[in-house]
Amino acid sequence: RPRCYVCPSVSMVINPYCPCVDPSGNISLDGLKNWTHDSRSQSVSVSLRCSQVVSVLLCPPQMVSRLPPDQATMFLSLMRMKGRSFSPSDVMEAVQLNRDLPSALRFLTHSCPICQDQVTFSKIITMTHCSCFLCQTCFKTFFSAAIKERSIDQLVCPQCGRPEVRGQGGMEESMDYFNLLDTQIRHFLPPQVHELFQRKLRDRALQEMPNFCWCAHCSFGMLHEADRLRMDCPSCKKSTCSQCRSPWSTQHQGLSCDQFRVWQQQNQLDHHTSTLTGSQCPNCQFIFSLSKGGCLHFTCSQCQHQFCGGCSQTFTLGAACGFSADCGTKGLHAHHPRDCLYHLRDWSVTRLHLLLQVTNTSNGSLPDTICLVLELRDDGSRREEPCGQPALPEYRGYCQLHYKERLVELINRCRADPAVLFSLTEIMAELQRWHVAMPTRKPDEPEPLYAQRLRTKETVVHFNDLSVNKYF
Structure with a gap:
């Protein structure tokens, strides 16, 4: 005997208690179309069959009437096919572009490998x-x-x-x-x-053009004469060095980029309220501005190279790093040198002062009572505002965090080696970190002399040796 499309009732007449039957006893097509199977349903196949029947019933008659007999037969066969639920427009496209039922079915059943949805070939x-x-x-x-x-x-x-x-x-x-x-x-x-x-x-x-140079002040770029250092931007009317890509200064005139860099180190002004600090990607040499604050892990917006903002060392994932076998057990990591902010930010201010005193470097002085270093806020607004943290007199106008960053900048500029202040334990840990063979301590050798011998070996191997400098 016939069964209800929705519930398993066996009856010669329509089941009046079926939720898809309206009060007058007629089957509601909208109810069938929107129905989802539940505990009273026979199976998912019943649901699909109902959907197919509804699709055929709701198909405009003119869609089938204007088709040739063979295509009309294909159309109805596809619309009533068990286990399938195609839209009338897709089926119409399939029967018009294919000669037989198998090819039309293949046209309709292409699965996207990304979303796994079934779509037509078109x-x-x-x-x-x-x-x-x-x-x-x-x-x-x-x-x-x-x-x-x-x-x-x-x-x-x-x-x-x-x-x-x-x-x-x-x-x-x-x-x-x-x-x-x-x-x-x-x-x-x-x-x-x-x-x-x-x-x-x-x-x-x-x-990719060798003579193309971006302006250091705005987003404009231009082709520039290779034999001339100064590049004048026609957009912002400011100048940039076409070789070192830094903002042009009158002191750069007549000096090479290396000589100008030395002059900057010797006459460095305290950019206390500077918003941005320039950074260059070590992979593609693209120069961009970085707001102060945040972590040291950067990703170049041009080549997606990942590097440290403090030392420019590359971040590598696990075994892809060829430095040592131990790298295979690590995640994304970089091999920071000992003068990188990554290590020195854990030093005390007193110890950083002592390292600068070794090189006779002054760190300047500012009278502010609050830190005025501009930071990029984390609220998504991309606004830069003063830090606002208390600036103690001994921090010379900075909060402790930005004062440490300032001291590390000075340490990096004067190439001060933190190893001169390392204890014996720190020296041994540093040698082990770079996989350098540990010299054996001589009998009756005093600890200070042994530490100095290790410190000399460490300094020679890792602070001046260019062959190791790529990891340093």
């Missing part, structure tokens, strides 16, 4: 430089977010990560890839996103 996008494919929704979501938030070199296949667009080796391949990707982005994404993509692509091409 909604599948194939990447141009690999065999990967994804649905239109995933393509739009991924590339819209990537164009807005990432560098141009990260706009590659979201599945396999190809092609390799970084470096000079694959320049021709990367240009072919971006030209084809530009066509897809123009077709599928909004005009404003496509415009942003083209701007990033333009900046990438300019940055």
